[in-house]
Amino acid sequence: MNIITYPERNTWADLLKRPTLQTESLRETVLEILNRIKFEGDKAVLEYEEKFDKVQLNSLLVSEEEIAEAEKKVSIELKAAITLAYNNIRTFHAAQVFQGKKITTLPGVTCWQKAVAIEKVGLYIPGGTAPLFSTVLMLATPAQIAGCKEIILCTPPNKEGKIHPAILYAAKLAGINRVFKAGGVQAIGAMAYGTESIPKVYKIFGPGNQYVTAAKQQVSLRDVAIDMPAGPSEVAVLADETANPVFVAADLLSQAEHGTDSQAILITTSETLLKAVTEEVERQLAQLPRKEIASRSLAASKLILVKNMDEAVEMTNEYAPEHLIIETKDYMEISERIVNAGSVFLGYYSPESAGDYASGTNHTLPTNGYAKAYSGVSLDSFIRKITFQEITPEGIAMIGPAIEVMAANEQLDAHKNAVSVRLNK
Ligand SMILES: NC(=O)c1ccc[n+]([C@@H]2O[C@H](COP(=O)([O-])OP(=O)(O)OC[C@H]3O[C@@H](n4cnc5c(N)ncnc54)[C@H](O)[C@@H]3O)[C@@H](O)[C@H]2O)c1
Ligand SMILES: N[C@H](CO)Cc1c[nH]c[nH+]1
Ligand SMILES: [Zn+2]
Numbered sequence: 001m002n003i004i005t006y007p008e009r010n011t012w013a014d015l016l017k018r019p020t021l022q023t024e025s026l027r028e029t030v031l032e033i034l035n036r037i038k039f040e041g042d043k044a045v046l047e048y049e050e051k052f053d054k055v056q057l058n059s060l061l062v063s064e065e066e067i068a069e070a071e072k073k074v075s076i077e078l079k080a081a082i083t084l085a086y087n088n089i090r091t092f093h094a095a096q097v098f099q100g101k102k103i104t105t106l107p108g109v110t111c112w113q114k115a116v117a118i119e120k121v122g123l124y125i126p127g128g129t130a131p132l133f134s135t136v137l138m139l140a141t142p143a144q145i146a147g148c149k150e151i152i153l154c155t156p157p158n159k160e161g162k163i164h165p166a167i168l169y170a171a172k173l174a175g176i177n178r179v180f181k182a183g184g185v186q187a188i189g190a191m192a193y194g195t196e197s198i199p200k201v202y203k204i205f206g207p208g209n210q211y212v213t214a215a216k217q218q219v220s221l222r223d224v225a226i227d228m229p230a231g232p233s234e235v236a237v238l239a240d241e242t243a244n245p246v247f248v249a250a251d252l253l254s255q256a257e258h259g260t261d262s263q264a265i266l267i268t269t270s271e272t273l274l275k276a277v278t279e280e281v282e283r284q285l286a287q288l289p290r291k292e293i294a295s296r297s298l299a300a301s302k303l304i305l306v307k308n309m310d311e312a313v314e315m316t317n318e319y320a321p322e323h324l325i326i327e328t329k330d331y332m333e334i335s336e337r338i339v340n341a342g343s344v345f346l347g348y349y350s351p352e353s354a355g356d357y358a359s360g361t362n363h364t365l366p367t368n369g370y371a372k373a374y375s376g377v378s379l380d381s382f383i384r385k386i387t388f389q390e391i392t393p394e395g396i397a398m399i400g401p402a403i404e405v406m407a408a409n410e411q412l413d414a415h416k417n418a419v420s421v422r423l424n425k
Pocket of ligand 3: 233254255258356
């Protein structure tokens with residue numbers, strides 16, 4: 001990991017950059033794949049599955065038998081864990097149900113909003129480096145609560161053409177209608193344009209690597225809505241001298257192991273902690289099965305020593321991490337000064353893994369600094385709010401004259417007339 005001490009403010013922008021792929025070659029690859037999916041449908045999806053996932057598939061759709069078979073393969077212990085997580089995610093997201101109130105702006109003028117579920121949604125579940133069945137729960141549970149009619153899921157199969165049993169088990173538990181064997185850009189293209197097997201949806205959700213994220217951003221320009229850019233995982237730990245270096249190192253490694261382009265950052269006011277964390281990361285890394293991946297993302301990760309807590313908070317807001325863990329004595333007070341972060345974990349006993357799996361919050365979150373402008377996935381992501389208004393004769397008499405004046409001044413006489421005829425002028 002790179003150790004940086006007391007960086008000057010004018011170096012922060014470079015210091016806090018994420019490790020990204022060459023955008024031009026990434027863009028070209030993504031555009032070429034999307035274009036072929038759009039015009040050649042299933043044939044192109046199958047070809048790309050062979051190329052990228054090294055699998056020859058007969059069918060993209062997962063069969064009922066495969067789903068039943070998968071259920072038998074998930075252990076009782078894992079089923080119980082998935083159920084606990086599902087229940088907490090349900091509880092947290094069910095509390096977000098929108099209660100639209102009718103508002104009378106003037107006598108006879110009533111306005112309100114009604115939440116309506118997006119009818120067709122497509123969920124992308126990454127599968128390149130780990131079978132993220134927890135992500136199935138994070139996306140399908142709010143879709144189910146919102147009442148989305150068609151919820152489809154795409155995920156890359158393994159080389160034998162199989163989907164991890166826990167992905168299929170979680171999908172069934174959370175009410176997914178159909179699961180398809182398709183990963184990467186080809187899956188995003190299929191859900192955006194529709195193919196013979198995979199239906200076109202209105203909104204695509206889910207995290208993924210840089211290819212998946214770039215594909216989502218590309219299709220969202222014209223063809224379909226997306227949740228947000230949720231790319232390679234990242235964590236920032238904001239810590240003072242009271243933090244436990246063993247916990248901090250474990251927290252940094254928990255995101256570093258996701259992928260080679262993940263990023264973990266420590267921002268601290270304590271030199272002693274920084275030294276202890278550096279040693280502890282090395283010790284814990286050596287014991288990790290995924291040490292190859294984690295050590296590559298650690299090469300682009302940073303341990304930063306800053307002058308004081310004000311600077312630490314400012315730098316954290318500038319970085320806008322997907323996940324932020326605050327391990328300081330006055331973590332609650334510090335948390336109130338955080339304005340840019342996807343999800344925040346407070347105190348010494350709130351590891352980021354809790355939000356990844358089971359506390360109830362959603363782990364599909366904006367990365368790459370997008371936390372400055374986007375929220376993570378929530379129930380709101382699966383609904384639209386339609387506005388309604390009901391105006392009585394008394395109401396139009398109250399607001400009509402103002403509308404007439406405004407329309408006339410915008411030189412839109414037909415607008416004015418639609419009011420005037422009702423005012424019997
Ligand atoms: N931000 C979040 O909320 C969040 C949540 C969970 C996971 N993640 C991140 O999601 C990512 C998952 O990535 P992953 O790779 O494991 O799985 P993935 O499913 O996103 O990507 C695998 C697919 O990438 C495609 N691909 C691979 N190399 C390619 C190439 N050279 N050209 C074109 N396509 C190519 C293949 O089609 C493959 O099926 C990780 O970076 C993880 O950190 C983020
Ligand atoms: N940390 C990931 C989001 O960046 C989500 C995840 C799934 N499983 C484990 N972690
Ligand atoms: Zn994680």
